[in-house]
Amino acid sequence: MIVLEERRCQSAEIAAELERIGGRLMLLFVRGTRPELELCAIVRTDETTLTLRASLDGASYPAVTPRVPAAHWFEREIHDLWEIVPEGHPRLEPLVRHGPEQTEITLPANGELSAGHRGAERLSGPGVFVFPYGPVRSGVFEAAQFLVQTGGEDVAYCAQRLFFKRRGAERRICEVPLELAVLVAERVSGTSSVAHALAFSHAVEALSETEVPARAQGIRRIVAELERMYNHLEAMVRECEDASLSVAQAQFAALKERLHRLAGETVGNRFLRGAIVPGGVRIDLPSDVAGRTDELLRGWDRDYKHVLAMLLETDSFLDRLVSAGPLSERDARDFACVGPVARGSGVDLDTRRDLPYDGYTEFPVAHHADGDAMARMEVRFQEVDASLALIREALGSLADGPIREELGAFVRREALGAAESARGETLYWLEADGSATLRFCKLRAASFVNYGIFNRLFDSQVLTDFSFIEHSLGLSPAGCDA
Amino acid sequence: MIRWFLRGVSHRRLTTRFPRSPEPAPAAFRARALLDPGVASRDAERIVEACLPDALTLDGRGRLRLDAGRCIGCGLCLEACDDGSIAIDPGYELATTNRNRLVVADGEREADISPSTLGGAFRRSLHIRHIDTGSDGAIEQEIAALLGPYYDMQRLGMFFTASPRHADVLLVTGPVTEPMEQPLRRTYEAMPEPRVVIAAGTDACSGSIWTEPEVRGGVDRVLPVDVYIPGDPPSPIALLHGLLLAAGRVSEASVPRSPLGVAV
Numbered sequence: 001m002i003v004l005e006e007r008r009c010q011s012a013e014i015a016a017e018l019e020r021i022g023g024r025l026m027l028l029f030v031r032g033t034r035p036e037l038e039l040c041a042i043v044r045t046d047e048t049t050l051t052l053r054a055s056l057d058g059a060s061y062p063a064v065t066p067r068v069p070a071a072h073w074f075e076r077e078i079h080d081l082w083e084i085v086p087e088g089h090p091r092l093e094p095l096v097r098h099g100p101e102q103t104e105i106t107l108p109a110n111g112e113l114s115a116g117h118r119g120a121e122r123l124s125g126p127g128v129f130v131f132p133y134g135p136v137r138s139g140v141f142e143a144a145q146f147l148v149q150t151g152g153e154d155v156a157y158c159a160q161r162l163f164f165k166r167r168g169a170e171r172r173i174c175e176v177p178l179e180l181a182v183l184v185a186e187r188v189s190g191t192s193s194v195a196h197a198l199a200f201s202h203a204v205e206a207l208s209e210t211e212v213p214a215r216a217q218g219i220r221r222i223v224a225e226l227e228r229m230y231n232h233l234e235a236m237v238r239e240c241e242d243a244s245l246s247v248a249q250a251q252f253a254a255l256k257e258r259l260h261r262l263a264g265e266t267v268g269n270r271f272l273r274g275a276i277v278p279g280g281v282r283i284d285l286p287s288d289v290a291g292r293t294d295e296l297l298r299g300w301d302r303d304y305k306h307v308l309a310m311l312l313e314t315d316s317f318l319d320r321l322v323s324a325g326p327l328s329e330r331d332a333r334d335f336a337c338v339g340p341v342a343r344g345s346g347v348d349l350d351t352r353r354d355l356p357y358d359g360y361t362e363f364p365v366a367h368h369a370d371g372d373a374m375a376r377m378e379v380r381f382q383e384v385d386a387s388l389a390l391i392r393e394a395l396g397s398l399a400d401g402p403i404r405e406e407l408g409a410f411v412r413r414e415a416l417g418a419a420e421s422a423r424g425e426t427l428y429w430l431e432a433d434g435s436a437t438l439r440f441c442k443l444r445a446a447s448f449v450n451y452g453i454f455n456r457l458f459d460s461q462v463l464t465d466f467s468f469i470e471h472s473l474g475l476s477p478a479g480c481d482a
Numbered sequence: 483m484i485r486w487f488l489r490g491v492s493h494r495r496l497t498t499r500f501p502r503s504p505e506p507a508p509a510a511f512r513a514r515a516l517l518d519p520g521v522a523s524r525d526a527e528r529i530v531e532a533c534l535p536d537a538l539t540l541d542g543r544g545r546l547r548l549d550a551g552r553c554i555g556c557g558l559c560l561e562a563c564d565d566g567s568i569a570i571d572p573g574y575e576l577a578t579t580n581r582n583r584l585v586v587a588d589g590e591r592e593a594d595i596s597p598s599t600l601g602g603a604f605r606r607s608l609h610i611r612h613i614d615t616g617s618d619g620a621i622e623q624e625i626a627a628l629l630g631p632y633y634d635m636q637r638l639g640m641f642f643t644a645s646p647r648h649a650d651v652l653l654v655t656g657p658v659t660e661p662m663e664q665p666l667r668r669t670y671e672a673m674p675e676p677r678v679v680i681a682a683g684t685d686a687c688s689g690s691i692w693t694e695p696e697v698r699g700g701v702d703r704v705l706p707v708d709v710y711i712p713g714d715p716p717s718p719i720a721l722l723h724g725l726l727l728a729a730g731r732v733s734e735a736s737v738p739r740s741p742l743g744v745a746v
Binding site: 143 | 483485486487489490493496507508510511512531532534554555556557558612613614615616617618619620621622623624625626627630631632642644645656657659661662665669691692693695696697714715717
């Protein structure tokens with residue numbers, strides 16, 4: 001359970017206070033009912049996790065973004081959803097509610113997003129044009145739009161437009177009966193079903209102070225790591241496709257398919273839906289299934305290591321990834337990136353270790369200092385090894401006993417739940433008032449923060465690097481948009 | 483490069499022989515709920531309460547009605563049911579040309595549930611344009627798997643195409659969010675005739691767990707749909723079956739059977 005330290009301040013001071021506290025901005029949102037609205041920030045420092053609240057007296061407050069750039073998308077979201085104006089925000093155009101398509105880049109009022117962080121620069125001249133890519137893209141992709149400004153080869157600027165897929169998940173979670181709400185969480189980002197269900201369940205378990213039985217914790221770790229593995233494999237498949245390595249692509253795709261089949265056979269869904277429920281798990285792993293899974297993964301590991309070793313000796317692959325899409329450690333920290341994107345830029349963070357849950361103990365947290373596409377892939381290569389070790393450790397030591405604990409009555413009104421998806425920290429802030437449904441839900445997928453820095457990866461990059469950079473991030477538009 | 487070539491040619495064949503030989507789903511696979519039509523279950527109320535997408539509802543006489551086009555295969559109805567009136571279908575081949583065929587209820591007339599014929603315009607080759615209108619992202623990976631070594635849809639003469647102007651089939655995923663409605667219409671209008679629209683996934687079939695105002699609630703609220711592929715997400719075999727159905731190369735599975743195996 002995440003223990004939150006509480007602090008309050010005036011809304012006029014929240015920006016200065018957040019800057020003074022430092023740390024990583026996890027969430028910034030508006031809660032409550034009009035006219036008693038409250039601006040709530042959740043920050044992770046080295047020692048603690050804290051909430052900073054400020055009453056909102058009017059329809060505006062001084063923006064946080066100029067001092068804490070990580071707030072940039074959160075504040076645009078607040079502006080869209082609540083019509084509250086963060087005054088002084090450098091780029092207050094619609095984010096989550098926007099028109100269908102756009103073919104021109106709208107530039108921020110000035111060239112800077114915040115102190116020291118370059119925004120877009122106005123570029124003009126013969127041959128400079130904006131190439132609108134999406135929301136319907138060539139190939140099989142989720143809906144998202146990228147406006148690439150280029151003179152032909154060099155990318156001058158790239159603006160990302162998400163939120164074509166907003167389905168109102170937060171609203172739905174509060175509308176449906178509490179015991180069914182986890183099904184909505186599982187479908188926010190369908191490739192991170194386990195992580196979303198876990199983060200949601202952790203919040204519900206914190207509201208009711210429920211202890212998850214040891215056997216359920218072991219099964220949770222197994223399915224969560226299996227999910228991480230096939231997501232990392234997906235990134236490898238896509239990068240091999242971009243590098244036109246069709247044999248490598250097919251080999252990684254076959255390895256990925258084997259994991260989905262394992263998921264379908266054991267959990268009954270190829271994306272592991274229906275495994276997690278608040279209080280425990282719904283699917284047990286009998287010892288014969290556990291034994292067979294262990295054996296399957298042993299063979300899988302052998303094949304994976306073989307293909308990976310070949311890939312790491314393939315120059316035409318390495319050439320495209322090394323130095324592509326650089327993200328400095330400073331940007332990764334200032335914009336509060338999470339997951340392999342942050343770890344690939346030398347930021348040492350992992351929810352499984354920092355806000356421990358479900359019995360995760362010692363495991364190596366992979367990180368890499370280079371900050372390029374290759375570094376992000378290196379992190380994934382190492383994490384697949386770590387996930388395999390975690391699964392096999394959990395399979396070998398599954399405790400006896402129940403797999404699910406009955407939820408007690410809620411003893412808290414608010415709680416934060418977190419889980420580390422393959423893409424990074426996934427958060428659910430839930431509020432309850434004793435009725436059969438939740439009162440309020442604010443969710444934040446890892447992709448929401450990591451998409452926020454997409455435009456910062458194209459410094460001296462060329463157009464043909466686009467897909468390498470995109471797939472090295474491995475993001476989920478569905479999760480970002482919710 | 484030569485090592486990759488050798489690795490490629492030395493690897494055993496992985497590709498399924500579907501549809502020439504069947505490929506059944508694993509027994510534990512939860513494709514959707516199954517039900518005896520018109521059954522009066524003792525647990526009916528509990529079952530209906532456990533169904534998030536309202537796939538299971540009560541008709542006027544207190545009998546269960548199932549709309550498999552809304553079912554997400556969560557299996558909670560089975561947990562709420564003690565008298566055996568519900569079962570879970572592990573099947574893959576669930577695609578249909580008639581939305582009514584996904585509904586299991588008492589007193590459906592035969593004429594309402596007959597499959598429609600799409601003709602054989604695309605029997606030899608099929609060019610597919612995919613569009614995402616708000617899926618959860620998993621189905622895109624299942625579609626991409628069709629190009630992978632296990633399913634390899636190109637052996638069946640099926641290809642993805644970048645331009646809707648070259649496409650025979652519009653493969654739509656997602657419940658149609660508000661910002662994607664116009665791009666969906668424009669993509670459809672750019673396609674030459676004859677054209678086939680496939681709603682792939684339970685959310686595309688009906689909206690499923692998602693509701694207005696953010697989503698329109700299924701592709702057929704916006705465009706005429708020719709083939710429905712339910713599933714959350716549909717497996718690659720289920721998608722292949724739906725594509726073959728659109729090409730007129732397989733026949734539809736019979737109308738859903740009851741848990742007891744009695745044809746409706």
